Amino acid sequence: MARVETTAEIGEAESSAEVWELFRTLFGQHRRRFLIAAAELDLHPAQAGALLQLDSPLPMTELAVLLACDNSNVTGLIDRLEARGLVARQPSSEDRRVKHVVLTATGRRLRERMLARVGRPTRGFERLSPDEQRQLGDLLRQVIRDDAAA
Amino acid sequence: MARVETTAEIGEAESSAEVWELFRTLFGQHRRRFLIAAAELDLHPAQAGALLQLDSPLPMTELAVLLACDNSNVTGLIDRLEARGLVARQPSSEDRRVKHVVLTATGRRLRERMLARVGRPTRGFERLSPDEQRQLGDLLRQVIRDDAAA
DNA sequence: TATTGTTATACTCTATAACTATA
DNA sequence: TATAGTTATAGAGTATAACAATA
Numbered sequence A, B: 001m002a003r004v005e006t007t008a009e010i011g012e013a014e015s016s017a018e019v020w021e022l023f024r025t026l027f028g029q030h031r032r033r034f035l036i037a038a039a040e041l042d043l044h045p046a047q048a049g050a051l052l053q054l055d056s057p058l059p060m061t062e063l064a065v066l067l068a069c070d071n072s073n074v075t076g077l078i079d080r081l082e083a084r085g086l087v088a089r090q091p092s093s094e095d096r097r098v099k100h101v102v103l104t105a106t107g108r109r110l111r112e113r114m115l116a117r118v119g120r121p122t123r124g125f126e127r128l129s130p131d132e133q134r135q136l137g138d139l140l141r142q143v144i145r146d147d148a149a150a
Numbered sequence C: 001t002a003t004t005g006t007t008a009t010a011c012t013c014t015a016t017a018a019c020t021a022t023a
Numbered sequence D: 001t002a003t004a005g006t007t008a009t010a011g012a013g014t015a016t017a018a019c020a021a022t023a
Helices: A016-040 A045-053 A060-067 A071-083 A105-118 A130-148 B016-040 B045-053 B060-067 B071-083 B105-118 B130-148
Strands: A087-091 A099-103 B087-091 B099-103
Touching: A016 A045, A016 A105, A016 B016, A016 B130, A045 A060, A045 A071, A045 A105, A060 A071, A060 A099, A071 A087, A099 A105, A130 B016, A130 B130, B016 B045, B016 B105, B045 B060, B045 B071, B045 B105, B060 B071, B060 B099, B071 B087, B099 B105
Parallel strands: none
Antiparallel strands: A087 A099, B087 B099
């Protein structure tokens, strides 16, 4: 394995733009894995995305926010998942306008198969030492926290 | 701002699965930003994705690989981008079966507008100290390298 | 009045299979 | 024979606008 010089060793400053490019590279690779995994399970990308979001029941509107699509799309999307027996609509008892989308047992199994493909760390992450895992974890938590800060 | 205890301070081991979950969180946020940015520029997600890939000219087939979709989809996708004057088909001089997709001046400008929305680091990344930038950069390069290792 | 979810419409995406041109 | 790209087709995704039921 070739030794890779770090920016620290070279003495150059690492810009946030450079780090962002590395992230975009990983994003792209993950997106391709996601699309391939969805196709293997006969799910369209949006369907696979919805299934992954449904860790717990969600109102239609919240699903639309998470999928970053219009409310009206969710109706058809859930119609088709429902027709395949993967989800069910559960009217809310608090607000009769709201319907919660819930995974069926079949839906949960399919979600698990999807997670087996995209929910596990890649080799690159697994090969990090315990100390590096901790470093990376701390840095990512910091990024997520500061991204969320209004 | 509340102080956040790190795993190091707590003394627990950080698993690669935990780190992967943090990455998936960031991936979801980035995907939503991407979809919103594409909609703002009147681009369908696949069109925006293609534009971003076209930093340099690419054969149709390679674009299909990068977009993780069937070859036949790229034909229609590029048809529509071409109809909007964003890209052009350039027959290869080496292999007359191959066509390279090239951005027009208009296409480049639109790509730049897209990059202005998703090609810049988020606040969380910008707020990392120079030392943290270097740490994160080194860790991500290591992950990308080991992911790529056959 | 505002919000949740649906419907109707028009256009785009996506995979499959069959095809043409070139290698 | 194999590969690059296209065409045709069918089903799904997507935004917009208009709508009913509920808040």
